[in-house]
Amino acid sequence: MRYESFQPSEDLKELVKEYWIFESDDLKVSQQKIIPDGFSEIIIHYGDPYRINLSGQWGEQKSLLFSSQISKYFFLENTGKSGMLGIKLYPTAFHELFQLDVSELTDQVLPLDTLISGTENLVKIQNEDSPMKQKVELAESWLKRHLPNLNPQEKIRTCISQIHESHGMIDMDQMACEAALSARQLERLFKKVIGLTPKFYCRIIRFNYIFDVIKDQNDSWVRTALKSGYFDQSHFIKNFKEFTGEEPSNYGFDEVNLANFFLRK
Template sequence: MKFIRIAPHSSLTELIECYWMMQSDDPIPRIEKIIPDGFTELIFNYGSVYKAKINGEWELQNPNLLAGQISNYFYLENTGQTGSFAIKLKPAALTQLFNLNMDQYLDKIVNLDALPVPQLTVLKEKTLPFKGEQHLKMVLDDYFMELNKSATKNPLATTLDLIFNSNGMASVTALTAVAGVGERQLERLFKKYIGLSPKYYSRIIRFNYIFQLIKSKKSNWTEIIYQSGYYDQSHFIRNFKAFTGEDPSSYFFEEKNMANFFLNK
């Protein structure tokens, strides 16, 4: 599998985390695990579609998809050769751009073509059929820079900045202070714009930080547990298993798969 990450135009950094592509000529089915990373996505499959196992049953996916926040790991399996590209959006961007209530898309990957959002139909028409990496970046940059002109303000911008800058270790008290609202109001805003509570979203970002520490190869396990804000080894292992289904000592951090591509930024 070939993975490509593409940086968006510099004016889009508040809305877009990255564009990404994956390609493979191998039609043999392979099961991949997807792990929460705190971002939402618009996904387009110009190759074969995938099957997903999110709630215990395998379901054939549509070619064009909207993926909301995920709170737990799930599985994907290709049905043939892979050709996909996607827009990985910042946490609140789908609400800012398309006025979507993200609570409705928690732990869901839905058919993009069935959504009553005309701007998304335009996006599909502009990007398909796929014409190559450079053309894709140009089209996506132009599309989102134009759409950005009508994007609404993100009321969680400073709160999300604190979550990311603290690697998910800021307290709820600190988050409410930065947001300038009460805890209940902050919960309501997160439910609408993110789909998860501020506490749970922070857990995901803190978990993601583990991969950054391991990638740097500057810390041993004891230091990683401390630096990522876990009380002790058992607390660390419980959280790691909750998000991956695996013990950290048996997880293949260097393996070239979808999960590591998304988490090893």
């Protein structure tokens, strides 16, 4: 099993957080839980197909996908050996590149070619024998072709930065005021560009911060909750269970899986 991440070029550093590759020759079928992290992704499968369970039913995934912002956990399952490349996009990037209203895509993992045209060159990544670096270079080249159409959403970018810098602990009215927007305007624009309300996005980022705080193994759950911005332990546990389906005391923070790869760098 192998995970590896690659940084974007200078031209794409405001759009792409990272490229990641996951490979495994293990043919044993196993499930991966995917947990909200506040980013959307373009995913290219170049191994055997994967199955997905978003809302209680399993179905086979296409090989070229867009995974929107998600508000709850879901499951993936391999059918053989694994090979996938992910383009982890900053929250505004997909809307800025392709001008789609992403509020209609929330909590969905969709075939990319049903959303945008010109995805044929990404199919080259599915050449299993090409080295990882070449796969990333192909993804970079494809993204750069769309840069002339870029429509930066500076106000929402600024809000996103503030949310991440505060670990999701920011006053909504203050953020709207600093963006020169009313609370209603901010929410409407946020949903169109990001796919979630600013308040819910803050909840995801605050939840993500738990995985940084938890690195101090000596802390009690009460101290972890307070450090993560929760008023009490019960609120902390409820929020954690909402996003993972488990209580923090039962969660495998040290397990080697896709969720921890992103949340526990």
